Amino acid sequence: MTPEPQSLTGTDPVPGPPPGCPAHGLGAGGPHRLYGPDAADLDDLYERLRDEHGPVAPVLLHDDVPMWVVLGHTENLHLVRSPAQYTRDSRIWTPLQEGMVKPDHPLMPHIAWQPICSHAEGDEHQRLRAAVTGAMSTIDHRNMRRHIGRYTQELVNDFCERGRADLVSQFAEHLPMAVMCELFGMPEEYNDRMVQAARDALKGTETAIQSHTYVMDALSRLTTRRRARPDDDFTSHLITHPAGLTDDEVREHLRLVLFAAYEATANLLANALRMVLTEPGFRAQLNGGQMTVPEAIEQSLWDEPPFSTVLGYFAKQDTELGGQIIRKGDGLLFAPAPGNVDPRVRPDLSASMQGNRSHLAFGGGPHECPGQDIGRAIADVGVDALLTRLSDIQLDCPEEDLRWRSSIASRHLVALPVRFEPKPQQDVQRPPSPAPIPSQRATWQTGTPRTEPAPAAEPRPMVPPPVPEPAVAPRQARRAGLWRRLLRWWRGE
Ligand code: HEM
Numbered sequence: 461m462t463p464e465p466q467s468l469t470g471t472d473p474v475p476g477p478p479p480g481c482p483a484h485g486l487g488a489g490g491p492h493r494l495y496g497p498d499a500a501d502l503d504d505l506y507e508r509l510r511d512e513h514g515p516v517a518p519v520l521l522h523d524d525v526p527m528w529v530v531l532g533h534t535e536n537l538h539l540v541r542s543p544a545q546y547t548r549d550s551r552i553w554t555p556l557q558e559g560m561v562k563p564d565h566p567l568m569p570h571i572a573w574q575p576i577c578s579h580a581e582g583d584e585h586q587r588l589r590a591a592v593t594g595a596m597s598t599i600d601h602r603n604m605r606r607h608i609g610r611y612t613q614e615l616v617n618d619f620c621e622r623g624r625a626d627l628v629s630q631f632a633e634h635l636p637m638a639v640m641c642e643l644f645g646m647p648e649e650y651n652d653r654m655v656q657a658a659r660d661a662l663k664g665t666e667t668a669i670q671s672h673t674y675v676m677d678a679l680s681r682l683t684t685r686r687r688a689r690p691d692d693d694f695t696s697h698l699i700t701h702p703a704g705l706t707d708d709e710v711r712e713h714l715r716l717v718l719f720a721a722y723e724a725t726a727n728l729l730a731n732a733l734r735m736v737l738t739e740p741g742f743r744a745q746l747n748g749g750q751m752t753v754p755e756a757i758e759q760s761l762w763d764e765p766p767f768s769t770v771l772g773y774f775a776k777q778d779t780e781l782g783g784q785i786i787r788k789g790d791g792l793l794f795a796p797a798p799g800n801v802d803p804r805v806r807p808d809l810s811a812s813m814q815g816n817r818s819h820l821a822f823g824g825g826p827h828e829c830p831g832q833d834i835g836r837a838i839a840d841v842g843v844d845a846l847l848t849r850l851s852d853i854q855l856d857c858p859e860e861d862l863r864w865r866s867s868i869a870s871r872h873l874v875a876l877p878v879r880f881e882p883k884p885q886q887d888v889q890r891p892p893s894p895a896p897i898p899s900q901r902a903t904w905q906t907g908t909p910r911t912e913p914a915p916a917a918e919p920r921p922m923v924p925p926p927v928p929e930p931a932v933a934p935r936q937a938r939r940a941g942l943w944r945r946l947l948r949w950w951r952g953e
Contacts, residue, residue: 514781645693
């Protein structure tokens, strides 16, 4: 459908009341609420909005604050790649300037302007971002992959003898925090309390402020220590970068990086593992060797981007996007979730996206996620090592019982219960042992993504019947090859 051009904040040449105005009415043809009962299923709501309004639709945030949500893939890319037209600086947002957005608005933590690179633009953005990317460039990726493997082993050791686990609270939420504390140079701060504090601070519960203070205290102590005595870690390189960050700026950027890495990567790990456990085609392709773990992670980034939307971008001038008139001061939601399923780029959602990395999960333009390689490495190595150790892993509840905690910004799996045959602990300094690997695990792939879509494979049973010991050399050679590959991977080669 071709939508009628309209504008959010009135004073436009289009006849009739603007969307959001009570005279226009909510629902079909007007804006929909992105909260409350209307938004029980946000994916469904985005599709209705796409049908009614096209690639850019008017919506209402809490307290009926007007906003645009960008649904089209091309329009989302245009939004993030046009810094001359759109900024991430919320101080120019008309509803904020007019007092419509109260200080206790539930989305204020996402919207309120802060002196950090994700809200800055131009030279200031370049200065702050250069310090972050400069410090990231000093990370030794082979070492990092080794840490990810070791922490995965430790986490699996904590539950492998029980034969049951919740992969959200015992794995996905821990691994990114452990790795980030290591990269920051504060491995001693990684513990259950730190994970709980980060989870709590992001959920915005009553204890969120206390939890936030707990995390900030750790980051302040680290900043003071490294300012006095720099070492070879992310924090020290952030402090000593020629951009000359103040202690406050260092702390704020450590917080930004820690929370972005923790939340997004925990979501990515949980989503990818859920896909492997519940979608037989996915599992069969992995088992059959037609898909590698990195390819599976990439497919998950298409289907369930860890950040469904990013709040927000703000128009610096009157303009047009996706057939809508955007007024100076209007707010827009950059929206990877609906953008990734735009029928103009994905007419068939069941078609494999193997080899195609043009999803919106990491944003784009000047603010494109600088930590994507780190996030991908945590997910690739973590998922592969976990599946190598627990090759017979299965979902421990009916799929329909899985629950998500949804907000506009993200959709977070509450728990992912699994069961498997109890296994002995392993030495965390060794690569995940191939010894207990049943025959089908010999085909987990860790290689470079292929560019050709793979043919669909027949699903295999999770625990295959015993396979007679191979009498022929090729299978032994394949196993030896697997072992060598695992060793190479473990060494970070
Ligand atoms: C793996 C999952 C991750 C996803 C899906 C993700 C996604 C995103 C998205 C969508 C943005 C906003 C882009 C925009 O404003 O247009 C962003 C920004 C950012 N991310 Fe990530 N991220 C991930 C992991 C990480 C990690 C591991 C780190 C750090 C180690 C990180 C650090 C940042 C920072 C510092 C920004 C702000 C950049 C700026 O405004 O210039 N992210 N990320």
